[in-house]
Amino acid sequence: MTTTTETYRPPPLPSLFATTTPPPTLLTQGAEAHLYKTVFLDASTPAALKIRPSKPYRHPILDRRLTRQRVLHEARCLVKLIREGVNVPAVLAMDWEGQNGESGQGGSWILMEWIDGAPVRVALERWEAWLAKNKGLAEQNTPQYQEGTTRVRDLLRRVGQTVGALHKAGVIHGDLTTSNLMLRPWKADAEVALEAGECPSVDGDIVLIDFGLAGQSASDEDRAVDLYVLERAFGSTHPRTEPLFPEVLQGYRESYKGAAGALKKLEEVRMRGRKRSMLG
Amino acid sequence: MASLETLHISHLPASLPVHVALYRDVQNAPFLRQQLLSGNKDFEYALIDASVVFSRTHALVAVFRAVNDYLNNRLKSRNVHSEIVFSLSPANNIADSFRKFGLTDSTKDLLIIKVSLTPDITHESVEAHLQEHIQGTPVPFDDEILSTIRDVAKIKKVYKLGSLPSSTTKEANGTLSDGDRQLEKCLLGAIALRGAT
Structure with a gap:
């Protein structure tokens, strides 16, 4: 103590x-x-x-x-x-x-x-906890597991679309983590069903919060860094969901015209990290 | 007749209740305007042309801002009541804000707001004074009635929000549609940010 x-x-x-x-x-x-x-x-x-x-x-x-x-x-x-x-x-x-x-x-x-609901982080943690508890379902690839995975994929798509809408508007978030993405449930009673052993709900709109580090920019570089930070956040916070991260990028790709440029830049950022080249 | 609503706005001191009344078909707008121009202390109200009031929240947010500025000794205009009218404006020009949001000689629908700065100004005293001097039909201050009074095109123009998608769909039971809600949020943001440099 x-x-x-x-x-x-x-x-x-x-x-x-x-x-x-x-x-x-x-x-x-x-x-x-x-x-x-x-x-x-x-x-x-x-x-x-x-x-x-x-x-x-x-x-x-x-x-x-x-x-x-x-x-x-x-x-x-x-x-x-x-x-x-x-x-x-x-x-x-x-x-x-x-x-x-x-x-x-x-x-x-x-x-x-006030934004109702919980951070995407919590929704994904619940999903991963459910996965861990129901390993058998995943191994047998049951319909219940498949349905759950489909829903999480949809969630990640929506995350990508929302980040795309943000970038389209010329704003960079600066601190994209799953804690700064809220999941606002479509139905008010989405908190139920956890105890019943059912797959936790991941339905809802994505709402971006905490713009304390945000900035205005339309450069591929800044957009790519935003995506990179989110990708790393997924890797460290949601290891079981990380394999599905390409869904985020797919949702992003479809969300606005300039997305392809930012995604191309993302490959470069992955090679070198968040900071730009520091010579000398 | 219970036309005057007295309310306490969250966070504002309990000693400063706010009185609000909405009138339609006002007949004596020129007289009321004259009282404002001559600085008649008995007519110290925020007199707002209700056609540029989008919703209850829109009006109350302006009151909130004006009273907060009053509490911090930051009034830009003569008193808290003129400041309420000024607070509705997204721009810094005071005279211009009065022209756009304040009562004019041709105003037919009038929103009246009074903040009790001293204890002698009560619900009863304000009600009696309004009953005596406002020639118009008192109606409840709610979103349903405001939605029949407001001129959305004019509001969008004043706030320079012409590019927002306009919603022609009317939701039942007085709730705002998605487009209305977005417009309202833009109005609140503009009011909050006015004067920021």
Whole structure:
């Protein structure tokens, strides 16, 4: 057993959310931002609140400029993608000033549309766990196994199509992993059937989230790196699904005109890795 | 008659309730506009031409932004009520935003919003004042009625969203179609990002 001497305390919320009842619940935190679940306008509309707290070790002016730049960049990407019809959370409200109240505490924030469902990572983990538990089915290639595989293939196609739509709109995600791809179920009750030993559902729309590292680019190089990062993520997170990864690329290939160029570049990126040639 | 709706918007201080009323066939728009121009304190409302209001959410998001800017002492216009009208606009020109979203002499459908900045402004006081001075038919502030008032072509033009696919299909029971939902999300994004440099 480990003994924790101190429980983690997230930085104080921006003043606007400090009195919200019930208080926003912390979902995850990264180096740059904290993600909360809360509501918007009325108590029945869920929303995601992404806060970039101010960093006390930075000079205040630099700190404000950096957070402001990053939060705006992320919001602009999302708004552009909504306009282009790509599946991403809508921006509901934001504050890029990040200097709330006298304390100067808080930080800039974006309130975003809440996306139902679970990350593709979770869906694939469930599928792989089911596979591991039902080895016999796979070996005998039963109809149940075949149907499951077909559905996972479809899922991967949809992933490829969604990334294609993103690239078509001229945006690069910058951190494509299966955690940043949400699977929004078509039917609200998709959580069932797990215990019954049935194959877990992988039905749903793919929605891209977390544009904290996104950028605008239409170059094959940048697109190829996006795909490469996703490919590597599959390899390390979903070893049993990795053999099906070509389905992602197939979905991507069919999704927009310039896809072939990016896929060709991908072969080059695979040979050398994510970073461009560094000579000298 | 219960035409005035009083609501608390999530995250905004409980001490700042928001009163909203929607009127159709307004007869005295020039009089109301005159009160605004002369700065009559009794008529400190956000008076919005309802034809450019897409949905309930669209209007409330503008209120949310204006009140947040008010709380942070960042108002660009005279007060929180003019700021609500300005907040609807995707552009930074205040006079222009009043022309496009505010009440004009020919306004027939009018959305009225009042934020209680002081405790003496109550649901009852606002209701009585509106009843006395607005010559029009009060209707509920909901998406179904707004969808019969709104001018989608005009809204798209103001927000420069002409290229969005237009949905002609009307969904039953007042829910938004996919195209409507996309348009609404674009409006919210434009409001949130206004003034970003």
